[in-house]
Amino acid sequence: MDLNSLLDHTVDGLTKGSIYALVALGYTLVYGVLKLINFAHSEVFMVGIWSVLGVYTALGITGASGFGALAVALVLGSVAAVLASAGTALAIERIAYRPLRKKNAPALIYLITSIGCSLVLVETFGFVLRQFFGPPFGRALVSIPTVISYDTLFTIGDVKISNIQVIIIVSALVMMIALDQFVNRSRLGRGVRAVAQDPDTAALMGVNKDRIIMLVFVLGGAMAGVAALLHTLRFGAAKFDIGFLIGVKAFTAAVLGGIGNLRGALVGGLLLGVAETFSSSLISSNWEDVTAFVVLIIILMFRPTGLLGESLGKARA
Amino acid sequence: MRRNTRLGLGAAAISIALAVSACGTTDDGDDDKAGGGGGGDCSGTIGLMGALSGSNASVVTPSRDGAKLAVKQFLAENEDCDITLTEFDTEGDPAKATPLANQIATNEDFIGIIGGAFSGETRAMKPIFQEAGVVMISQSATATDLTQVDQVDVFHRVVGYDDVQGAAIANYLEGSGATKVFVVDDSTTYGEPLATKVKSDLGDLVVDSDKTQEGQTDFAAVVSKIESAAPDAVFYAGYAAEAGPFLKQLRDAGVEAEFVGGDGLYGSDFPTAAGPNSEGAVVTCPCLPADQAEGNFAEDFEAEYGTAPGAYAAEGYDAANIFLQGFKEGNNTREKMLDWVNNYTGSGITKDYEFDENGDVALDKVVIWAYEIKDGALTPKEELSAE
Numbered sequence: 001m002d003l004n005s006l007l008d009h010t011v012d013g014l015t016k017g018s019i020y021a022l023v024a025l026g027y028t029l030v031y032g033v034l035k036l037i038n039f040a041h042s043e044v045f046m047v048g049i050w051s052v053l054g055v056y057t058a059l060g061i062t063g064a065s066g067f068g069a070l071a072v073a074l075v076l077g078s079v080a081a082v083l084a085s086a087g088t089a090l091a092i093e094r095i096a097y098r099p100l101r102k103k104n105a106p107a108l109i110y111l112i113t114s115i116g117c118s119l120v121l122v123e124t125f126g127f128v129l130r131q132f133f134g135p136p137f138g139r140a141l142v143s144i145p146t147v148i149s150y151d152t153l154f155t156i157g158d159v160k161i162s163n164i165q166v167i168i169i170v171s172a173l174v175m176m177i178a179l180d181q182f183v184n185r186s187r188l189g190r191g192v193r194a195v196a197q198d199p200d201t202a203a204l205m206g207v208n209k210d211r212i213i214m215l216v217f218v219l220g221g222a223m224a225g226v227a228a229l230l231h232t233l234r235f236g237a238a239k240f241d242i243g244f245l246i247g248v249k250a251f252t253a254a255v256l257g258g259i260g261n262l263r264g265a266l267v268g269g270l271l272l273g274v275a276e277t278f279s280s281s282l283i284s285s286n287w288e289d290v291t292a293f294v295v296l297i298i299i300l301m302f303r304p305t306g307l308l309g310e311s312l313g314k315a316r317a
Numbered sequence: 318m319r320r321n322t323r324l325g326l327g328a329a330a331i332s333i334a335l336a337v338s339a340c341g342t343t344d345d346g347d348d349d350k351a352g353g354g355g356g357g358d359c360s361g362t363i364g365l366m367g368a369l370s371g372s373n374a375s376v377v378t379p380s381r382d383g384a385k386l387a388v389k390q391f392l393a394e395n396e397d398c399d400i401t402l403t404e405f406d407t408e409g410d411p412a413k414a415t416p417l418a419n420q421i422a423t424n425e426d427f428i429g430i431i432g433g434a435f436s437g438e439t440r441a442m443k444p445i446f447q448e449a450g451v452v453m454i455s456q457s458a459t460a461t462d463l464t465q466v467d468q469v470d471v472f473h474r475v476v477g478y479d480d481v482q483g484a485a486i487a488n489y490l491e492g493s494g495a496t497k498v499f500v501v502d503d504s505t506t507y508g509e510p511l512a513t514k515v516k517s518d519l520g521d522l523v524v525d526s527d528k529t530q531e532g533q534t535d536f537a538a539v540v541s542k543i544e545s546a547a548p549d550a551v552f553y554a555g556y557a558a559e560a561g562p563f564l565k566q567l568r569d570a571g572v573e574a575e576f577v578g579g580d581g582l583y584g585s586d587f588p589t590a591a592g593p594n595s596e597g598a599v600v601t602c603p604c605l606p607a608d609q610a611e612g613n614f615a616e617d618f619e620a621e622y623g624t625a626p627g628a629y630a631a632e633g634y635d636a637a638n639i640f641l642q643g644f645k646e647g648n649n650t651r652e653k654m655l656d657w658v659n660n661y662t663g664s665g666i667t668k669d670y671e672f673d674e675n676g677d678v679a680l681d682k683v684v685i686w687a688y689e690i691k692d693g694a695l696t697p698k699e700e701l702s703a704e
């Protein structure tokens with residue numbers, strides 16, 4: 001493989017991995033604080049995508065709309081996606097997980113509940129909403145208008161870097177750095193780390209445990225909302241089960257980087273994206289998923305705590 | 318104490334709910350049974366099996382509508398006949414088709430089947446219906462092996478098969494002046510053989526190939542392979558559900574190569590999912606454009622359903638009519654109907670029918686057409702030849 005395709009595939013992989021990393025943040029945050037694997041997070045992502053479609057439809061956006069309209073649509077779409085995803089995550093926490101916390105349910109019950117929530121949301125968009133509203137809900141794939149048309153931004157050697165790729169990678173990095181700084185520098189962030197380390201002691205220290213947990217879900221949801229918007233920029237499609245595979249890959253990325261570790265989610269996501277892209281070009285596109293999971297198994301065999309290992313709750317300087 | 322009472326109430330509630338739901342019917346079959354067969358000589362039930370819901374439904378629902386139209390017109394003219402057409406939604410999935418096929422095979426009311434619509438599910442159904450002696454006429458299952466390799470007595474189809482379609486596609490690509498063709502298939506038992514046939518006919522013109530999977534939505538890897546191969550044309554053998562996003566991502570990435578797809582893409586969902594940049598994409602189909610069909614089929618269809626006929630609508634009409642004429646001649650048992658279909662000669666609205674010993678129509682009667690996306694809809698472009 002020559003240098004050009006190497007660079008090309010790396011950029012492609014980073015683009016794909018950025019979306020995985022953003023969604024992985026949701027998994028890793030919730031796990032770090034609650035020791036719970038939130039399987040419903042993939043549906044939080046899915047709701048974000050549908051809300052973007054909703055905004056575009058409400059504004060009457062098609063691919064041929066004027067530049068101003070598209071810009072407005074993009075901004076409103078991002079806001080809608082973040083709000084919808086954060087709202088869904090919060091709703092799941094209040095409705096599904098909080099009652100379990102109040103009853104000190106064993107971990108297995110949380111797991112089953114999260115899978116149940118995931119199924120409920122998937123079927124809501126795939127079946128229930130169709131009964132009330134008809135199309136576009138349902139099992140078929142729905143097209144989302146292209147708001148940013150493809151354009152080569154610059155070239156490195158022979159490799160064309162497109163505007164969409166740059167937007168995705170830069171946005172994802174910015175969001176992740178923002179989140180990282182928030183968790184490590186701000187007062188609320190300190191609360192998050194405290195609850196992750198020891199919830200009861202944190203409560204003794206004056207941290208409102210319930211509020212922090214809600215915050216964690218909202219943050220994870222917001223990241224998923226941004227990921228949803230970036231995903232629609234790249235793929236322009238909404239489907240009732242679109243969250244499933246992204247969710248599984250993102251969870252894999254979170255584990256790969258060290259579950260409970262924010263920077264691990266970033267590293268894991270990017271690494272997974274690059275690994276997938278390389279394998280699909282070296283072998284064949286349908287080997288993509290296999291490679292993703294083989295990579296996970298190999299890393300876990302040699303480093304069971306994931307690449308970056310440490311968790312959210314460990315005391316760091 | 319309280320917990321036990323609550324548990325008891327909860328258990329009672331759950332068991333009541335389960336009992337109630339078990340009494341309800343399954344929603345697998347859309348039963349329009351209006352009394353079913355039983356009366357005089359001209360009576361019976363035929364089933365129609367195919368993907369009536371889901372992402373590939375738009376490839377199948379036109380032929381279902383064509384068949385329904387045929388039944389309606391027939392019953393209007395032959396009032397003493399009592400024929401019912403019952404639909405079964407397989408979602409195009411062999412796993413869902415198999416229990417439905419068993420259900421039909423064991424129900425003596427069913428004299429024949431229009432279907433399966435897709436090759437994978439047809440392959441699964443064939444042995445079940447062969448054993449029960451239920452005659453099948455498929456309106457759109459085009460995989461070559463269904464009649465050329467695994468021949469069974471009950472299976473017939475009113476369309477040409479993929480060896481012919483593949484040859485026609487290769488001719489079209491060569492004729493369009495393409496010097497580099499990239500072939501993609503979806504790894505299914507329909508797409509893969511079609512792609513193999515096209516690749517072998519194109520020979521050196523194939524610059525590279527790749528595979529996708531059913532249910533795939535992210536085609537970045539294939540697209541990037543296509544970008545580096547820089548072909549003049551891309552051929553996709555698969556279904557509309559994947560082809561839509563695939564073409565969209567291809568065009569979004571700036572690939573201008575001509576896009577050609579097989580008959581699995583011929584559904585009204587395909588242009589919508591592929592987006593506005595899909596103009597000019599070509600889909601081939603061993604089906605006749607509805608306005609070329611004999612008689613007033615296109616107008617009648619539009620009057621009945623409010624939309625123009627889509628993929629295989631006229632072929633579905635023809636398949637139904639073969640059964641209906643059989644019923645009119647008094648063939649109301651499975652053996653008699655099988656005999657009738659095996660020996661059938663007659664004219665449908667798309668072609669003349671006489672099934673050969675494998676269940677195929679005569680090769681010189683097969684039509685292959687190319688359709689292109691114009692203004693967001695598939696319109697007939699030109700007739701193709703397999704020679």
